[in-house]
Amino acid sequence: MIEKRTPIKVTEAVNRVMAYAREHTYEIVSIEESDGRVLAEDIFANQPIPPFDKSPYDGFAFKAADTNQASQDYAVSFEVVEHIPAGTMSSRTLQHGEAARIMTGAPLPRGADCVAMFEVCQSYEDNEKELMSIKRTIQAGDNVNHKGSETLEGTHLIEKGTYIHPGVKAVLATFGYATVHVSKKPVIGLFTTGTELLDVKDDLVPGKIRNSNGHMIASQIKRAGGEVKMLGTLADDFETSYNAIQETLHEVDMVITTGGVSVGDYDLMPDIYDKLEAEQLFNKVAMRPGSVTTVAVKGDQLLFGLSGNPSACYVGFELFVRPVIQKAMFSKQPYPPKSKAYLTTDFPKPNPFTRFVRSRVFFKDGQLWIEPAGPDKSAVVTSLIETNAFMMLPGGTRGFKKGDRVEVIFLETVYGQKEPWTT
Numbered sequence: 001m002i003e004k005r006t007p008i009k010v011t012e013a014v015n016r017v018m019a020y021a022r023e024h025t026y027e028i029v030s031i032e033e034s035d036g037r038v039l040a041e042d043i044f045a046n047q048p049i050p051p052f053d054k055s056p057y058d059g060f061a062f063k064a065a066d067t068n069q070a071s072q073d074y075a076v077s078f079e080v081v082e083h084i085p086a087g088t089m090s091s092r093t094l095q096h097g098e099a100a101r102i103m104t105g106a107p108l109p110r111g112a113d114c115v116a117m118f119e120v121c122q123s124y125e126d127n128e129k130e131l132m133s134i135k136r137t138i139q140a141g142d143n144v145n146h147k148g149s150e151t152l153e154g155t156h157l158i159e160k161g162t163y164i165h166p167g168v169k170a171v172l173a174t175f176g177y178a179t180v181h182v183s184k185k186p187v188i189g190l191f192t193t194g195t196e197l198l199d200v201k202d203d204l205v206p207g208k209i210r211n212s213n214g215h216m217i218a219s220q221i222k223r224a225g226g227e228v229k230m231l232g233t234l235a236d237d238f239e240t241s242y243n244a245i246q247e248t249l250h251e252v253d254m255v256i257t258t259g260g261v262s263v264g265d266y267d268l269m270p271d272i273y274d275k276l277e278a279e280q281l282f283n284k285v286a287m288r289p290g291s292v293t294t295v296a297v298k299g300d301q302l303l304f305g306l307s308g309n310p311s312a313c314y315v316g317f318e319l320f321v322r323p324v325i326q327k328a329m330f331s332k333q334p335y336p337p338k339s340k341a342y343l344t345t346d347f348p349k350p351n352p353f354t355r356f357v358r359s360r361v362f363f364k365d366g367q368l369w370i371e372p373a374g375p376d377k378s379a380v381v382t383s384l385i386e387t388n389a390f391m392m393l394p395g396g397t398r399g400f401k402k403g404d405r406v407e408v409i410f411l412e413t414v415y416g417q418k419e420p421w422t423t
């Protein structure tokens, strides 16, 4: 008699796993190497932006009050007493009737309170003196980027847990962060299991297949932000598999195995978990594919027993492993974002369990549409080519029609959402 497994809801399974998700430690990397990493520190403005009153235009700086009498019929003249390129502080204080020729980004000279663009000024020379005239009034503060007008010193600007993208890097550079505290990538030990598995370099032989899960999951780990420790393929032999898994526990933050979690004669993972004295959080989830996904915990270390079937394996990773990796990296939004889209085609299959259909989501005419990416079978690998989302169909439903609104879980995005979604 095989053991009877009791399926639990996906949401409950995710919650059980996330109860063991922990923030990891940090490491320091150069700003150049920080792309795609996650900030492990809050960033406060250690200076105002801009750090000084500066000109946003190429033009002239002067005292605005000097233009009070100016009009289309009456030009006010200034003597141009200095030139201020960007990067240079003026050494003098402007007096009434004096102007400084100033470039975009240059600091305003003392005594000046406005800037007029070249386009509204007339430059000329008289008696070897450099002069400028203007036929309009300018108000104090016009065309000045005031110190601190963008950001005051001390402002909390970037939250720990923020994904580092080009815009974040621009701000880090502004504040002089040559090195950045980023979350250390969690190291995930990855075993593939199955006597039938060949290496990617091997020629096919009868009865065997190439190991695709290893490369797929390694890539999913990297996409989720983790670091992979490839531990190779284990034949379906209890002792060698048990020893290999046991030995690796102290070298990695968590372990993923693929295959061997169902009820077959060579599905060894449940017994390996028992011998490891790891507690199984669940061994059956009310979902398709990936219903046999098993997660165990030894001490506080998570062991993910993903299904051997490629699509089930893929789905199991995104639902259960990805949020743990995200949490380890301080993400405040560890769950894949969810929205709704219009179904492009009939999907007549009934859904006894929550179904995660590997799908392609896209925009058309301002609406989000979703279509199944290929045959919806757990053993299928080719439907993963076009997959950038899951269509999540609730358990207990009887099939869907073209044009129905269905739920979408996005996979190809670095932005998650704060709340776990419910099925």
Ligand SMILES: Nc1nc2c(c(=O)[nH]1)N[C@H]1C(S)=C(S)[C@@H](COP(=O)(O)OP(=O)(O)OC[C@H]3O[C@@H](n4cnc5c(N)ncnc54)[C@H](O)[C@@H]3O)O[C@H]1N2
Residues within 6 Å of the ligand: 192, 193, 194, 196, 197, 209, 210, 211, 212, 213, 214, 258, 259, 260, 261, 262, 263, 264, 267, 289, 290, 291, 292, 306, 307, 308, 309, 310, 312, 378, 379
């Ligand atoms: N009597 C029952 N049989 C099965 C059940 C069940 O409930 N009762 N569940 C089915 C479901 S659902 C799934 S999913 C699979 C899960 O199988 P396992 O997780 O035990 O995985 P394996 O038996 O090791 O392999 C299944 C399948 O996947 C292929 N595979 C395995 N590893 C890889 C790899 N690295 N790369 C590519 N393909 C791989 C393997 O050759 C098998 O074809 O069990 C059902 N059976």
Ligand code: MOO
Residues within 6 Å of the ligand: 287, 288, 289, 290, 291, 292, 293, 307, 309, 311, 312, 378, 379
């Ligand atoms: O767990 Mo299986 O993937 O439901 O097909």
Ligand SMILES: [Mg+2]
Residues within 6 Å of the ligand: 259, 260, 261, 262, 263, 264, 266, 267, 308
């Ligand atoms: Mg099996």
